[in-house]
Amino acid sequence: MRRLRTRTVVAGVLLGLLALVPPIAAAIGEPYYVTLFTRIVILAVAAVGLNLILGYGGLVSFGHAMYIGIGAYSVGILSYYGIGNGWLHLAAALGVGAVVAVVIGIICLRTSGMAFIMITLAFAQMAYFFAISLKQFGGDDGLTIAARSDFGLFSLRSNVALYYFAFFLLAACLAACGKLVHSRFGMVLRGGRSNERRMAALGFPMLRYKLTAYVISALVCVVSGVLLANLTKFAAPSYMAWQASGDLIVMIVLGGMGTVVGPVAGAVALIVFEEILSGFTTHWMIVLGPAIVLIVLTAKKGIYGYLVERDERKAGEAA
Amino acid sequence: MSLSLFLIQALNGLQLGILLFLLAAGLTLVFGIMNFVNLAHGSLYMMGAYFAAAMFGATGSFVLAGLVAVPATMLLGVVVERIALIRLYRRDHLDQVLATFGLILFFNELVRIIWGPASVYMNTPAALSDTVDLFGLRYPSYRFAIIGVGLAVGIGLYVLIHRTRIGMLIRAGATHPEIVAALGVNVRALNTLVFGLGAGLAGLAGLMAGPIVSVQPGMGEPILILTLVVIVTGGIGSIRGAFYGALIVGIVDTIGRAFLPTLLREFLERSLAQAAGPAIASMLIYILMAVVLAIRPQGLFPVRHG
Numbered sequence: 179m180r181r182l183r184t185r186t187v188v189a190g191v192l193l194g195l196l197a198l199v200p201p202i203a204a205a206i207g208e209p210y211y212v213t214l215f216t217r218i219v220i221l222a223v224a225a226v227g228l229n230l231i232l233g234y235g236g237l238v239s240f241g242h243a244m245y246i247g248i249g250a251y252s253v254g255i256l257s258y259y260g261i262g263n264g265w266l267h268l269a270a271a272l273g274v275g276a277v278v279a280v281v282i283g284i285i286c287l288r289t290s291g292m293a294f295i296m297i298t299l300a301f302a303q304m305a306y307f308f309a310i311s312l313k314q315f316g317g318d319d320g321l322t323i324a325a326r327s328d329f330g331l332f333s334l335r336s337n338v339a340l341y342y343f344a345f346f347l348l349a350a351c352l353a354a355c356g357k358l359v360h361s362r363f364g365m366v367l368r369g370g371r372s373n374e375r376r377m378a379a380l381g382f383p384m385l386r387y388k389l390t391a392y393v394i395s396a397l398v399c400v401v402s403g404v405l406l407a408n409l410t411k412f413a414a415p416s417y418m419a420w421q422a423s424g425d426l427i428v429m430i431v432l433g434g435m436g437t438v439v440g441p442v443a444g445a446v447a448l449i450v451f452e453e454i455l456s457g458f459t460t461h462w463m464i465v466l467g468p469a470i471v472l473i474v475l476t477a478k479k480g481i482y483g484y485l486v487e488r489d490e491r492k493a494g495e496a497a
Numbered sequence: 498m499s500l501s502l503f504l505i506q507a508l509n510g511l512q513l514g515i516l517l518f519l520l521a522a523g524l525t526l527v528f529g530i531m532n533f534v535n536l537a538h539g540s541l542y543m544m545g546a547y548f549a550a551a552m553f554g555a556t557g558s559f560v561l562a563g564l565v566a567v568p569a570t571m572l573l574g575v576v577v578e579r580i581a582l583i584r585l586y587r588r589d590h591l592d593q594v595l596a597t598f599g600l601i602l603f604f605n606e607l608v609r610i611i612w613g614p615a616s617v618y619m620n621t622p623a624a625l626s627d628t629v630d631l632f633g634l635r636y637p638s639y640r641f642a643i644i645g646v647g648l649a650v651g652i653g654l655y656v657l658i659h660r661t662r663i664g665m666l667i668r669a670g671a672t673h674p675e676i677v678a679a680l681g682v683n684v685r686a687l688n689t690l691v692f693g694l695g696a697g698l699a700g701l702a703g704l705m706a707g708p709i710v711s712v713q714p715g716m717g718e719p720i721l722i723l724t725l726v727v728i729v730t731g732g733i734g735s736i737r738g739a740f741y742g743a744l745i746v747g748i749v750d751t752i753g754r755a756f757l758p759t760l761l762r763e764f765l766e767r768s769l770a771q772a773a774g775p776a777i778a779s780m781l782i783y784i785l786m787a788v789v790l791a792i793r794p795q796g797l798f799p800v801r802h803g
Contacts, residue, residue, distance in 0.1 A: 238591045285787050288794045292534055292590050293733060296725045297790060303722050304783035311776035420718070424598045431595055461610055467603030471581055474588075474596040 185485035189439040192446070193352075196345060200338045212337045213409070218449045219344045220405045225429040225441035226351045227398025231391050232427065233436035234359050236371030239286075240295045240423050241302030245396045247309060247418035248275045249403020254321040254413030264327030264334070268404055275400035276393060283392040287385055290374075302423055309415040320414030327408055334408055344405050348442070351398055356438045358394075367391050428470055434483025443482040501634050506755040507748060512640045514747025515647030519702035520720060521727040521739035522654055523695025529671040529734030529800065530691050531586050536597040537577070538724065539717025540604035541696050545570040545703025546712045547608055550619040553707070559622035562707075567700045574696020575689055586688070601718070609714045616713035643705045650698065651740055658736060667691060671734060671800070723750070726786050732796025741798055746782050753781040 196219065203211040224246055231237040252271035261267075286297050315321045326334045334340045358364050366387050369377045378384050407413050416422070425448065433444025451469075455462035479487055524538045549566035553559060577600065585593050620626075625639040658664035669677045670687055678684045710716065723746060731742025758774025765773065789797055 232591075238594065240594065285791055288790060292528065293729055293790070293794070295534070295590060295594055296729050297786065300722065300726050300729070300783050300786055304780045307779040308776055311779055312772075314772065420722070421602075424595075427591070427595060428598070431591070461606050463602045463606035464610065467599045467601070467606065470599030470602070471596045474592050474599070475581070475584055478592075 183489045185439075185482065185489050188443075188482070188485055192439065192443060193349070196348075196442075196446075200341055209337070212341050214449070214453065216337065216341045216344055216409050217406075218445050219341070219348050220402050220409060221426070221429065221449065222442045222445035223344070223348050223351055223405065224399045224402035225426050225433070225445050226348070226355055226438075227395045227402065228426050229430045229435060229437075229441045230355060230358070230395040230398070231388075232430055233440070234364060234371065235367045235388060235391050237287075237388060237392065238295050238427070239298040239392075239395075240420065240427070241298035241300075241305075242396070242399050242426055243418045243420070243422035244302040244305040245275055245279070245399035246403035246406060246422065247305060247413075247415070248278060249400040249405075250407035250413040250417050251309065251315070251321070251403075252400075253327060253404055253407035254323050255315055257323045257325070258315060258321065262325055262328045264329035267327045268401070271400050271404050272397055275397055279393040279396035280389070283389045283396070287388050287392065299420055299423070302418055302420060306415050306418040306420075309418060316414075318415065320412055320416070323407060323411040323413065326411065327404070340405075340408060344409075347401060347405065351401075352438055352442070359438065363387065363390070428473075430480075432473055432477075432480055434480030434486065437480075437482050437486050440480055440482035440486075444480065447481060503752075503756075504634055505636060506752055508636055508640065508644075509755075510748035510751030511744065512643050512747070513751055514744040515644050516702055516706055517720070517723055517727050517747055518647055518740050518743035519650060519698050519705070520724040521731070521743050522650070522736055523698040524724055525728045525731075525734055525736060525739045526667070526691050527695045528728070530667060530674075531688050533582070533586055534590055534593050534597070535582070535695075536594060536721065537600040537604065538695070538699055539721030540601050541570055541574055541699035541717075542703045542706075542720060543608065543712075543714075543717035544573055544604060545700030546619075546707045546710075546716065547612060547617065547703075548700070549704040549707045550617045550712045551612075553619055553622075554617075559624075563701075563704050566704045567697050570700025570703065571693045571697035574699070575693045578689060578692045578696075582692070583685075583688075604717075605714045614714060616711035619707040619712055621708040639708060643709075646701070646705055650701070654736055663690070723782070726782055728796075730786050730789050730797060732799035735796070735798055735800040738796055738798035738800075742796070745797075746785070749785055750782045753778045757781070 196215065199215045200212050203209055203215075224242065228239065228242045231239060249271045252274060253267045256262075256267055256270060282298075282301050286294055286301065289297055309315075310318050326340065328334075332339065332343070334343055359368070366377065366382050366384075370382075370384050370387060374384055403417065406417065429444035429448050430441045431444070432447055433442065434440030452462065452466065455465055459465075477484070520538060520542055524535065527533055527535055527538075545566050548569045549562045552565045553562035556562070581596065581600070585596055621637075621639045625637075625642050627638050628635040629638045629641055656664075658667060666677060666682055666687055670682075670684060670691075674684060677687075706720075727742040727746045728739055730746060731738025731740075754775075757778040758770065761770040761774045761777070
């Protein structure tokens, strides 16, 4: 009989608990938790997307919040013109996101390392200032959205429905990400992370692989942005602020980069931590900042990454 | 558009560029030598501005404010480096970015606790509150002072790096750190020195910017992003690149914001120009950076090796 690995159990428990959030919240009479966890699940989707290039490709994008913004503004601007169809929202968001990601990806991927971090950050800032300058769509104040996207087949009007829609998309992203990183494509991407010159010498057109990964990860963030706009009924430039991009990276590193489920664990841990801290003091950032430094200095593998490493050590001992 | 207005905006651009240079020089030196990216550089600038504003408010002397703010920021930089950053030099860039991101959150909240969330006002020093008459053009003398200080720092840095023993070690440390260490130079001390120098320059930038911007929590981030654009455009690690890059970014940004909306109105429909003008103007330097990177990924003025 094959022994269950700890991380499989932990991942299963984590996702199982997430699936049970609405009934638990209803049972303890705290419907607010549904909203809180919807935000967690939505940001987890974005973190899973970013992790594809950050964790597996070694490409540290400090600007992925831009794609969350593109998703949110697609819903906002279409709703502003009276188009409430969710499929149209999604199609427009993915279309715009894909074009932007290809163009920006081609430019950014000409650089690597430090310059890549900085140029992705700069592009996200550019999108941020662009959103602020859209006076017609709220500018600095953001754009209020009258109603949630209308998907026809199902309604997102209740918070629980939106939660399960987001949770379903998260599960789909996790399944797709797990398949992708173990496919040939994923192997090439991971090979490029370890030694790009060798991969190039083996004949792999690395730019094409990296660009494809970049666009996929951007589109996952776009979907997360569409969900976020539905949750808050609001699209604001602050979704694209560079702190938002930083938060995504913190989630990934906290959970364990280069693991499929890690970003989800990181998103839950970070936002729950923030929520608890902000209950104690309005100045919770003064604790969060040094906490991030400590995490970086001490817990390199992240929460879930630690389990993965432990399993691999055990497997090594058993063999 | 009149010529005098254009000249004034060009001077404003030069002044912004000089301010950016003070920040970019420190950031690019630290990056060039230690291969370390310090996003908290903007926080040091913010702390410098707060130190200066507090000292200036208490004593009324700008010189005294400078004498306190610059060394205090330098000291703060060195303390932060010794406590946290020194452990990150050998880590990858992701860890460095993340840890310094944490520091930014910390410093922003720290000033919010100490000085409150509202902005702190800092007056222009009385001696420099007048305007200077330049060929019939009236321009605030304080802004001239910023330009003067920045140029002096630029010359000073050039001399320091190209004409002194320390500068030689800094240049050597940037390209061959192991050899420099093997020759018996205390690289740790050299790193701390460079970091302190960068922090001091950030403090100086904070001091000089204090009277013309609002001193408030988070003031370091927008300028940090501009500084990153500068060093990427100019070529990472190169002081020369930081200088020219800063001037280019400062002037393009200021002139673009001032004249692009009017210019677009010449050949676009009025409503469209009104909407697109400010949007394109605020994106101009990022477009510039993208073009530079697309043509010369190493930047316009990369470090010359050999």
